[in-house]
Amino acid sequence: MKKLVFGLLAACLATGSVTSCNNKLNVVPVDSIDAGNALSTSDDVQAALVGTYTSLQSIDAYGGYIQFISDLLADDGDITFVGTFSNPYQFQRKTIRRDNGNAQSTWGRGYATINRANNVLANLDKVTAAASKTRTEGEARFLRALTYFDLVRLYARAWNDGTPSANPGVPVVTTPTSTVTDANLLARNTVAEVYTQVIADLTAAESQLPASNGIFANKYAAAAILSRVYLQQGRFTEAAAAANRATAGPYMLNPDYDTEFYQGADLLANTAEDIFTIQNSAQSGINQLNVFYGEQQRGDISINDQLLNQFEAGDDRAGLFTVTTNQTYSNKYDAQYGSVKLIRLAEMYLTRAEGNFRAGTAVGATPLSDINRVRARVGLPALATVTLPIILKERKLELAFEGFRLGDLKRNQESTTDPTTGAPVAWNSPRLVLPIPLAEINVNPNLVQNPGY
């Protein structure tokens, strides 16, 4: 028995020896790795680039809320939010509270995406093959530009509202974060500075990206977003030119409008019309627009007759709705795991048409032929002439619920309606600009809040 005791005592002393204890204290994580080991090789950087696309899948990015916020804010009675969450109501009422949770999560997600892209860009030297390096840079710059463009449109005054070079935009960050100091308490760059960054990134990306890049961004996607940026700025010639470059890709309109969105199966591959989509599968990503709009899901959005009445008779697009006793649903997002269409060829035709029409040019095609192309696909007769209202109406109906309304409303200086009072809300009303998140203002005293918050 004494042996046992002394054995225990010895074990105690052994446990007590400092060296062995220090070894026992060296516990390393197994579900994650140290950042210092994360970006060492070409493959590591490639994985970080893929992780940036993954960030876009978030419901707070293109998984749904960026598009949803934009369409709700701009809505003038075409749709009604009938869900149970209070934040989307605020967007539809255009009385956003400074503690709005979506305003915070969309901002945070945007900058997480940007940080991921910056990590890629800061480690390009690890990518050995030259072609691969160029492509990687192009993709990262594309993703960063896309995100900045939507952030500046949601959180700052419109380009055409006052002086972009004086109006506060959003902070521009172009280096990855490895530690946080007071230097991270950034002030807002001007709207113009953000656009400059966006255009620089997209221009570079368009030249760096290959024509074909699988499900990832290619040069046509970069040209397409560039056309959006120019259109937003009212630079119609450049918008038409960029849209024209995007149409040069191997794309064609899907013969049926509805099969562009739903093919009777949940999983939706890129169609011939898709220039860039956010991919989803049962295991990866969420199509939150399916939850917002889908009849089989929450169905937060009820479509009003005001919208349905805008479709001409025979418009196939009017068939993409389900009318029930209680509520009318859009069927655009019925595919539960469907990819989110971020850039479709139809948009490029519409942008080229508008750009050409307003610039008085016919780069690539005449506005009339572009509009008739879009109309023909949905079974509508060709027009003999087009006007700007016809082009804009076509754009609105073609791209409904895809996140275009707020940008279009602002650049065209339309107004919308306060659903509570029925009073008009002007395109440049501070109510159509999101608040800088309360939490961000709380942390960073150098940020200036938007008017009204």
Next chain:
Amino acid sequence: MFLGVDPLQFCLFNFNFHCMKMKNFTHYRLLLLLLSCLLAAPAWAQSQAVSGRVLGSDSGALPGVTVLEQGTTNGATTGADGTFRLSVGPRASLVFSSVGYATQTVAVGSQATVNVTLQASATELSEAVVVGYGTQNKADLTGSVTQLSSKDVGNQPVQSFEQSIQGKAAGVFIESGSGKLGQGIRVRVRGVSSISGDTQPLYVVDGIPVLADNLSSTSGATNPLADINPNDIESINVLKDASATAIYGSRATNGVVIVTTKRGRVGATKFTVAYQTGLSSPTHTRDFLNAAQYTELLTEARNNNGSSAASTATRLRIIAGDQDPTSYDTDWQHQAFQRAPFSQYDLSASGGSEKTKFFISGQYSDQNGILVSNRYQRMNARFNLDHQATDKLTFGVNVGATRSVNNRLPNDNAFSTPMQIVALSPLTPVSDPRTGQPVGAIDPATGTYSTNFPFYYNPLLSIAGGAYTTTVYRLLGNVYAQYKFTPDLYFRSEVGIDFTNYNEDQYQGRITSRNSGPTNGFSYNAAQVNAKLVVNNYLNYHKTFAEQHLVDVTVGTAYEQGQVTGNNVTGTQFASDAYRTIANASSITAGSSFNNGGNTLVSYFGRLSYAYAGKYLVGGSARLDGSSRFGANNRYGLFSAGSLGWLISEEDFLKGNTTLSLLKVRASIGKTGNQGFGNFPSRNLFTGTSGYVGVPGQSPLQLGNPDLTWESTTQYDAGLEYGFFDNRISGEFDIYLKNTNGLALNQPVPLTTGFGSIFRNVGSLENKGIEFTLTTRNFVGDFAWTTSFNAAINRNKITNLNGPSILGSNLSRAQEGQPLGVFVGPEYAGVDAANGDALYYSNATMADGSLDRSTTNDINGATYVVVGNPNPTWTGGITNTFSYKGIDLTATLVGVFGNQIYDGGAQYYSVAFNNGYDNQTTDQLNRWRNPGDITDVPKAYLFGGNGTGASSRFVRQGDYGRLRTVLLGYNLPSSVAKRGYLQSARVFVQALNLLTFTKYKGWDPEVSTDYLTGTGSTSQNNINQGTDFYTAPQARTFTVGVNLGF
């Protein structure tokens, strides 16, 4: 029952009442005199039979008292009615001992019957108090320790032992967040000392620090301590000040709760059987609009938003399931609750010889929750064995095994949680007349699963077509060996394992598709293992030198390692609802594994206490902890404490003074730590979980801080222990200050960095408070009445954040200069009498420094100000115990005062339809209607958003007083029991949460919604206190039971 009595007044009343009665007690000191007479009785020459009955001074019959013939191992244990029977030799004396009572020695003399009343020993000095790694005499103790015994826990219709000590320990605040079963419980010892770290005390069971990690897949936390059978507990010691806790070093800041399980005693094997059954119901329900009121208010809200009468009529008809809107008047809230029976079966055997003692117990408990489908079943077994191998060597084993099955509910923020049913309109029928199915099951137009009727998802569909079960197997045990080198020196080694196998199964059938997705069924399975190894080795030396110098030294080492691993799978597409397991899923939609990497703790500890002449006391303790959780440069932390005590009543000038029978002062200072953080907060990490539709990807996970080190707390404590009139009046008074510096704070950083927060050692907070206990034995003898009162005041303040406030949900936040979790937001100013708009005070600071008290209807125009505090200003409890002959009655009243509650659901159900079609509380009928109306309920306006923003409008007073337990028992006289071949028999009835006194108009003032307090962010869990969000009220439970001994 919620009565409109002011809780404070009620309590004062009660207090005065028992003060008045205290005058009577001195007459009953005769009993002691009587006992001393027994000593003079003549001696008997041969073995004789002795029987008798033992009473407690604060209760009736005292079961489980060890009765030993002095100087021998001959003994017995009292039965449930307090009786014992024993054969003793000549000139025998009997030693009666029981935890919580003063040991008493009685000479038998010629008596055949020895009846004894043991004094409850709140301040009994010879009693052993379980402290870290050993025991100490109460008299020598220089720390602040609250002791509770088996009579404070056990036999209550609750799942875990903390629930039964609510209101019984000063300075220990215990709160069940909701009436869901087996869910997380907040225990706060002397306030909250961390913002981003763990704030629960360390739990030590039979010497082994046990697992208390929440493993729940949802943010509704589960409670691992519910795996411990409360009826197995012999004693609970709560260590509060640094001198008591510092020996637990880096885990001691939040206090230490030491649980000791029951052990066998020498004597004939004693069996006990207990059965208890009962029924639960909610403590309170809210008042929601009935059908007529709903129609009236909704019609008005629609009129105000410009809806036509025709469209309103159509809408009402839709709400009523295409029936005449006057057809139904459904009380949906009632549908969320169920008849909730409870039953519990206990069986135990204990006994032993001089060499080997054992305790074996088993329990089956089946408790139904008040919410539909909520049920908690538990089976426990325990085996405790002690064997004395030689004079010097003792070894033994303590093992507890548990299986629990919890039929759970979703968290409070889920559409499918039963309480959210209150959103449904009273116009909507429970069963759809068109289909005969539960409303919302089938769309009568299409025959498929309904997607848009009723207006909100009907949670009953998830009850009918789904299940959520958590099954836990837990093995908690240790083996020990103790070797006595000399009578003064022993060595003890303990090896313990705590192993939890945690399995969650969720299934949601087709009928739930509106909530779970159109996936032909949904199934989720998660399996986790949480395992831990603990090795303790220590030496104890205890010796008195020259009769005056008592020295007690403990030194030792401890090693702990633990790890949580697990995996989960989600599947959809089932052939039919009859298939429910992942194995039958046609599509696996998600799956992952989890491994927290593990953590280790290597420790060296020591304690020294010295007493001179039994009255001058000095103590010191220290622990050196090395933890894998901190960076290589800051791995070790030293925590130590020192204390002094003076037992003044042992001085010559007081000794023997019966008026002031006990007076002791003590003071301590010490430093303790908190390592309750994730395993790797100091590291800069990347994760590979960012794949993109099958293409591998990675992304940054967290920002590290290689300098991160311990959060440490310096605590000062001064205490006074007093007893008057032979301790008929006794108690303690403590005052303390806890300063926590270098908080390991998960500090928010600008989101523009791509991150939300980073751990930094910045900031400090303090807790200071007073604790007071008073026990009076108002009557002793046949009719005994004891009153125990305790009260505690704690003031928590964040003294420095060295950065921005940390925002929680709604109005909760951590803000410098304020207590943790303070509510900060717009201050509601009522309703504009002219137009019915909600108004808020501007509260902008004006040039002269005063606040602008003008009002605005723009909530964004209101400056944020402090509008409430979820921390109580004081808490307390009062327990009265009466006994007469075989009857005993115990009642515990608890009180929580001065706190506020944020009624988080009010933005939906108390806003006169301004946030949608949710049914409204009846107080919304006071809405503004016409210019000039004075009210605080704004104009009804469907979807108007008028007054719905988070503001002080939804902050409520949260004070309450509650009759927590009432227990009435009757012990059959032995003579009667024995006719049924029983040693003892007891029957009892009890009520839990019988009465609640509060002004809170919500469900129940004891509330903290699970979805905000069980998240992955400890900071958020600590900040988001006191929010009600469709949170289930507490249960009021009545039970009857019987305990038999044979």
